[in-house]
Amino acid sequence: MNNTAQLLQNNKKRILETWMQNQLADEALRDDLISNEELRRQSEDLLSGLASATATGNTENIYAPEYESVVEILSDISITRARQGFSPRETGMYVLSLKRAISSVMEEKMADQPEQLYKELNTLHGLLDNLSMITFDTFIKGREEVILRQNDEINEISTPVIRVWEGILALPIIGTLDSARTQVVMENLLQEIVNTGSSIAILDISGVPAVDSLVAQHLIKTVSATRLMGAECIISGIRAEIAQTIVHLGIDLSNINTKATLASALQVAFSMRGVEVRKTNKGSALSLLK
Structure with missing residues (x-):
């Protein structure tokens, strides 16, 4: 020793x-x-x-x-x-x-x-x-x-899938969208489509700071996966600078339904579901009619 x-x-x-x-x-x-x-x-x-x-x-x-x-x-x-x-x-x-x-x-x-x-x-x-x-x-x-x-x-908390109406889901995305997070977004969205039987999904990218070619490809993959599940996908939150970037990069989103605001996307979704939005006489309240 x-x-x-x-x-x-x-x-x-x-x-x-x-x-x-x-x-x-x-x-x-x-x-x-x-x-x-x-x-x-x-x-x-x-x-x-x-x-x-x-x-x-x-x-x-x-x-x-x-x-x-x-x-x-x-x-x-x-x-x-x-x-x-x-x-x-x-x-x-x-x-x-x-x-x-x-x-x-x-x-x-x-x-x-x-x-x-x-x-x-x-x-x-x-x-x-x-x-x-x-x-x-x-x-x-x-x-x-x-x-x-x-x-x-x-990531789980920041990618909530919200059921806004019967058959309509919304997924607000906040922050950078990379490959790993896209996978989480896709999995959560597809699972909720299965759970609720929804036919329309809205991806709102108002909270995404910038969209480059990689982010755009991630969005296209998510839309494609949603369509394979039998649902239609609408992308909202396309700001002016994002639209210019997408055009400058030569990214083709012509076959995807895009809207500037979440409100516009909801109007399209309601129309696709046959839901009519009307103002009531009680103040400025809105009523939804099928």
Whole structure:
């Protein structure tokens, strides 16, 4: 057993207490996201795993089998913290504070062996630096998972399919329309057509900031898919600048029913369904007659 492993085995409790003191003294500690009890449990598990791994004599290769439990513990901690809302710095400081705790105990125990102390500190720092990189990589992956999940949820919310009348659906699109979002729009719209048996769908792009050739192709694909389901599609929200862009790009939308406003699209949809819109005598109220 090397000096580092022996020190970890013989001074585990003291290192843990020093490590906990370092963490609790850090003003950046998010005690609103993790309790002291949970922090101690995580720290104790990691320190025990590290002591067992170094006892094999391996203090360099963290990808060896003996470090599997250590890497797993660190990965779980990093992913959990990413989901809880910790920052990369806060997660990285978790391992760095362990380095300080072990170093302080090692310096005290080996004060009369400066050359050996220097060697052991270099080994320790290299080991913990590699483990901190594992923490950082896993944290980033965990944060990316959170972002992707939130993005999917936002896409679901931002592409609502509204039933405005019997047989008529409206889907207001807000924001940029890319390939991934087009797929969500198409799936939601087609599913609602099946669920409601609607024959007309209105795609309102008033909230789309710009329409280029790619966005236009996405719209054409959505219209084509809607027609394959036996429904007619109307695109509304064609502003003057969007119309100019479409003409400039040479995009052919002549076979698609387009309208400048959602109100105009609704008028066409009502007409196609045989619904008549009339003003009543009671104020300016409108009545719909089949």
